[in-house]
Amino acid sequence: MNNLANDSVHSTPVAAWLAEGQSSQRDMLESLQTLKNQLNDSFNIIASHRHNRPEIFEFADRVYREPYPAKVGIVDEIKEMTESATPRWQFVLEHAKANNVQVLLTGRNGVDYEAHREIFDAAGIRLLTGATSVAALESIEDKFAFMQQCHEHSIPVADAWRFDNTAELEALLAEHGHQPLCVKPVVGIFAQGFWRLDTGKSEDSAYDSFEHLYFTEEKKINTAQFINAYNNSVMVHKRPIPMLLMPYLSGQEYSIDVVCEYGEVLAAVTRYKTGKIQHIGYDRSVMDVVIPLIKAFGCDGIVSVQTKADDNGQHCVLEINSRPSGGIGYTTHSGIDLTQVGFGYWLGLTEKPKLADITQKIEPCQVRSIMVSVKIDDTTE
Incomplete structure (x- = not known):
């Protein structure tokens, strides 16, 4: 199943396309429907996602399932995948041209589309990836x-020092440990991997050794325990995760x-x-x-x-x-x-x-x- 729509197009009003996003696609589609009603149905609204998301699709006039390459060993996800050798950007481009899409917001996969900006420009599609070059993204x-x-x-920007292993982290802590600190991945979203470290320089004299396991939303961790977990992580050893040590801004x-x-x-x-x-x-x-x-x-x-x-x-x-x-x-x-x-x-x-x-x-x-x-x-x- 490559898409959820009938591909025949009987008229050519302009269209806006919202590709799969991180978390706000449904809200934005709802806003566009409100705008469309205010302007007497002057444009079409298209949405796409790699999964079947009816709660998102209900606010679109036309919907597509984006190609999503299968991962070896992930059997349970096969039902949610669109089996296609066509790259996502090319799939979207072909259907965008067929639907007279004037504006395309790429959502979570901006780099994939940005690498082909000239092709979208040539098709008269205003590509919105967040920037205008792969280097910028x-x-x-x-x-x-x-x-x-x-x-x-x-x-003005929050300072950061990169570390790729425990030795580098300990050296940075020795140099910068006189102040409240925190850590986060070089690349990440939704505060994944962010933790405030107990350096003895924060408002708390020390973080409870159990507290960071019990109140995870506080994002606090004992420094020695973070070092130990990072140093002994099988995940990190298999796939190194570059991290940043940063001053914690209050x-x-x-x-x-x-x-x-x-x-x-x-x-x-x-x-x-x-x-x-x-x-x-x-x-x-x-x-x-x-x-x-x-x-x-x-x-x-x-x-x-x-x-x-x-x-x-x-x-x-x-x-x-x-x-x-x-x-x-x-x-x-x-x-x-x-x-x-x-x-x-x-x-x-x-x-x-x-x-x-x-x-x-x-x-x-x-x-x-x-x-x-x-x-x-x-x-x-």
Whole structure:
């Protein structure tokens, strides 16, 4: 089964395509349906995913299953795979041309598409990968290279020191252990592998040896136990995982959703979290860091940025995610739906957004996320 749609196309309205994302594809498709209804069905909405995701597909006019090469030994996943030798980018390109797609947001596989940007350009498809070159996407993904490039552009950024083995980690700890520290992978998402280390320099004199196993959401670990686990990890020995040692910044962390074009910020909404509450608005002191950051990396599309303040209140960049954040749907509560702002413009339905105008329309608010269940039909194949 290569797709879930009838491939015959009887009319050629323009279309927007959202390929498989990390976590916000459903929310964005819902926003696009709202925009479409407001504009009297002036465009089609296409979604694709490697798995059968009816709760996502319900907000698309047309859906496709993306090719996903089988992994040896992963028998249980075979039902969820689209058996095809066609590369994902080529599969999407062929169907995008057939459906008069004008804008394609690539989601989680941006590098695959970016390597073939010229072909998409030639087909008249506005490709949104988060940047406009493979090199830029790779420097965004590699957090150590990212930090170095920020320094080159005089952008405040959280410092980091790379280690690839226990000896390097212990040497770094000997040099930098006078301050609160944390570790995270050079490449990773969703805070995977992030831990605050007990160096005796934090607000706690020492982390309980059992606490990090019991309260995992606190992301704290005893330094000696982290070293021991890292040194004796079978996983790390089989597949080395480059890591970063970093100063732990104690200030407020922000997530910033950004609509941008070739390094220019067109619209943005900032948010920070206290407990379970998201505070939505537009913090100019945070954006003073974000705007030059987006320009330096030539970001293009809808991306998200994380910043955190140091002890002096200076906002420092943590990372750019070259795709929409899982919380981009929260922006709808501020009076500015960034999905609609971006796609309305790229589809030629609205004028080019101006950041100064957008900021005037943002209504600060507080948001609490809740769990929503969706009934789906039996999808056994």
